[in-house]
Structure formats: structure tokens, C-alpha cells
Amino acid sequence: MLPRFRALRHSLLGRLQRGVPRSADLAVAGVYTAGDTVTEDPGSAAVTCFFPEPLTTRGEARAIARLAADNGWENLIVVTSRYHLLRAETNLSQCTTAELTMVGSDPELSPMQWLGRFAEETGGLAAAALRPACANPV
Numbered sequence: 801m802l803p804r805f806r807a808l809r810h811s812l813l814g815r816l817q818r819g820v821p822r823s824a825d826l827a828v829a830g831v832y833t834a835g836d837t838v839t840e841d842p843g844s845a846a847v848t849c850f851f852p853e854p855l856t857t858r859g860e861a862r863a864i865a866r867l868a869a870d871n872g873w874e875n876l877i878v879v880t881s882r883y884h885l886l887r888a889e890t891n892l893s894q895c896t897t898a899e900l901t902m903v904g905s906d907p908e909l910s911p912m913q914w915l916g917r918f919a920e921e922t923g924g925l926a927a928a929a930l931r932p933a934c935a936n937p938v
Contacts (some may be wrong), residue, residue: 857884857891857924858933865895869938879903883917887924895934 848867852859868876875898880888882904889902909917 857887858928861888861891861895861933864892865898865934865938868896868898873898875899875901877901877903879905881905881907881917883907883914883921887921887928890925890928891933893937894928894932895937897937 850863850867852863864876864878867873876892876896878888878892878900880902885902885904889900892900
């Protein structure tokens with residue numbers, strides 16, 4: 801992993817203690833819109849906001865793979881909820897050959913919410929195994 805990505809990953813892990821808003825939350829709040837590239841330092845890694853079609857993990861994997869291919873990105877840092885890491889990485893690895901660094905956040909969920917997440921993630925993993933998100937990684 802490149803030193804710049806190690807530093808960014810470390811920075812992200814620190815920020816995750818405070819929580820990370822989803823891109824949809826940022827868009828609804830009027831902070832960022834699809835296609836915006838967000839960075840505090842032009843020399844640093846940037847955050848690119850997008851809205852996948854469909855708005856699912858599979859759609860996100862396809863959109864991220866296309867962004868990576870179009871921009872020549874070879875390393876991707878993906879931030880998602882810790883419970884979603886395995887399914888997100890599975891779908892992404894089916895769609896891109898870029899090196900993936902998965903960073904998990906810890907949402908505050910009730911026991912019933914955790915149960916719902918477990919059921920959804922289990923079903924999503926089964927779907928990814930039976931029906932890959934992408935036929936050929938780009």
C-alpha cells in the first residue's frame with residue numbers, strides 16, 4: 801500500500817470514531833452532489849460523490865469500478881459500516897481489479913437493527929456468490 805494511502809486510512813480510522821455520513825445524507829443536506837470531488841488539500845486523495853443506478857451495493861460496486869477504470873485508479877479506499885465490509889468487498893472485487901482497502905465504521909444499532917443487518921448481509925452475500933455483481937472486473 802502506498803504511504804499516502806496508509807496516511808489517509810489512518811486519518812479515516814480516526815474520523816470514524818465520530819461517525820461518517822453517507823453520501824446520500826450529504827446530498828440531501830446540500831453539502832455535496834453527484835460528481836463533486838471533495839478534498840481539503842489538492843495534493844491529497846479526494847472523495848468523489850456519486851449516485852449508483854441502482855442504489856444498491858451491487859450498483860455501487862459497478863459505479864466504483866467504472867470510476868476506477870475511467871480515472872486510472874489502482875488503489876481504492878472504501879468506507880462503510882463494519883457489518884457491511886465483507887459484502888461490499890465481495891461485490892467490489894467482482895467488479896474491479898483495483899487494490900481495495902476496506903475501512904469499517906461502527907454504527908450505533910439496537911439489537912433488532914443488528915438482527916436486520918445480519919439477515920440483509922447474509923442474503924446479500926449469498927446473492928453475490930450465486931449472481932456476481934459483474935461478469936468481468938474492469
